[in-house]
Amino acid sequence: MSPKHVIYKKLSRDKSVGIYMGRRDFVDHCDSIDPVDGVVLLDPQQIKGKKVYVMLSCTFRYGRDDADILGWAFRRDIYVCTRQVYPPLQDLDRSIHTKLQERLLRKLGNNAYPFFFEFPDNLPCSVALQPAPTDEGKNCAVEFEVKAFCAENQDEKAHKRSSVRLAIRKVQYAPDKGGPPPSNETTCEFTVSDKPLHMRVALEKETYYHGEPISVSVDIDNSSSKDVKNLTLSVEQVTNVVLYSNDKYTKSVACEETTDLVPSGTSLKKVYTMYPLLQNNRERRGLALDGKLKHEDTNLASSSIVKAEVLKEILGILVSYRVVVRGTAAGMIGSSEVAVEVPFLLMHPKPVEVRTWTWCLRSSSAPISKVWSAMTTNPTRTREPLVISFPPHPVFAIQC
Template identity: 35%
Template sequence: MVSAVKVFKKSSPNGKVTAYLSRRDFVDHITHTAPVDGVVVVDDEYLRGRRIFARVAVTYRYGRAEDEVMGLSFFKEFQLVNAPVAFQESESDLSDIQQRLLKNFGANAHPFSINLPHHAPCSVFLDSGNDNTNQPLGVTYELRLYVAEKKEERPHKRNSVNFAVRRVQFAPLEVTSRRPHTLVSRGFTLSSGRLNLELGLSREIYHHGQSIEAQIHVSNGSKKTVKSINVEVIQHVEVTMISSQFNRVVASLESKEGCPITPGDSFSKTFIITPLVSSNKKRFGIAYEGHIKDQDVNLASSTLVPMGKSANDALGIIVSYSVKVKLSCGAIGGELCADLPFKLMHPNPAAQKFPVRRSRSIDKIEFEEFARLRRSYSLADD
């Protein structure tokens, strides 16, 4: 069976610089961030003493471009990396794909490997509720490879190659057996007894597209009657640049099964609820992991932070999730609520039995024109 590996290719407008990426994601492993590597091909006669530089910039847009008036701006751009591409690297430091590309393209091919600072924010987009916006809200990354005499020069579009890249996190490889669980209780004024609500989840980490199993047990020792049960999956978003926090319900269901739960009765049931992008499009403030127009977009993954640090220390847009259950006792009785956090993430590719990047035999390389991709919006595709 032929082992084929996809490599992303893009050329500069003048055709003098062509870059090949083996992957487009900076993967955050909490303890370290994996680099993005590849090969850039430039004719030595075109260089004429100049050098090839690699630059990574992050744009942090926290307001709509159409609201920018009188010199007011709602974005910040930071240059995280700007360094020359080393022409000589030890072959042992190169990936299998880089070695294969160098063999194919010869002396005009130069390998590169780019690392991001550990504090760099994850790529997250916020739905502006407007399909016509040209500048999406959120955190976007741009990798640029260009030719110049020194890195302080402003890159020219004609001899540079731009890629839209992302910084992403995956679920930890270590499988935890922890099952989130909470118990809440409420008493009522001028009424004896208490209403008890037990909420549990089957696991701590769910993958995108998986159904969430909310295990609910109600014990009514009060004099009130439970008329309905509401289950919600809530996305919590914190925009650190402007210290703004807001919540969005990304999935919900209301049930009257077992209701009314009268005084002295109890009720147990496992409710199944699935948060999906398809039911949340064109809703302002929903956080995604890519641009909403992309076909493979998902809800933003939960933001993981290193052990010993809090989410307040993270930069960019911090995303978390929780399941909220509400017992409605009518207009006079009010509600009893239980909230239980969980993580929503992609499975770690390293957990696959035969990861592509660890394969020692690459029989075929398939090149895909990067400009044709609709993955995540960036000025790189201008």
């Protein structure tokens, strides 16, 4: 059983050009980036001798298009690459295509032309800031899109009816190997106390997946003469808009105010569970979210992994996370805050590759119960739905 491919298709208003792509998410693996490939279908009668171009662009938007002030547009093009696909250039080798392009070219016919782009290493990932419920227009975001248009030359402004735009995303997944479990600690000494206060905070691992609970281990050894109270835990998202203003926003996406008290001369060892979820922060303006496609939901923005050789200033929006444990050390003479921060990564896991195994029961001498057991106990299967089909020949197929 061959897996079915999803094709994304969008046509211009006058049907002169259309874009066909097999995916809209492209992964930055740090050492390489998935290339952007697809096919443009054109109508020679509608084009009327004009050329057809395809453009890949990355735009940083920090205001509405109709809110220009003194001619200043609230958007900046981080990257733009335009290529002519029709008439095909002489140096374009049409014999080298991806498998998807080969299938589309066979299906769409002679008026279909392939396009191919490679991302440069220094582009940011798709990310957006959550608008307020009353905000209108497009929000602050780093956006990617593929555009096909008809024009006399690539610098000519194309008519909207003869152009088509398809939004895509550049994403990063959690690394295969994470670092050691992060931890941090602090020791506070007070002038009115002979002995110190020691606080240590640790996490189980460096990388957590979206929707996964975070276990926070708190260890407080209070040898001082002060009492520790008002113990609060929070998961903070730190968003740094580095492209135009270097603004930094710190917002709590999960918080727990405990009633735990650590009197003088005692200790506390406890594990707390935190849930940093977008569903609990829908009304909070300015939270960084993963870039989303139209009519789709999203989640809190993934942590930004910055390559060593890339300048941070051109990455648009950088996102990081940390767990912060705060407490108040109060005594006879005044009080002071004690705090410990532990950074971590919040990301998506790499999608599990879907594989298909096929057994022909007609040619197999094993009983069907043994074949079924072999399929259901395959160590590489995942929680994907079980797919069983019955073609004209007795064949079992299972997706894992």
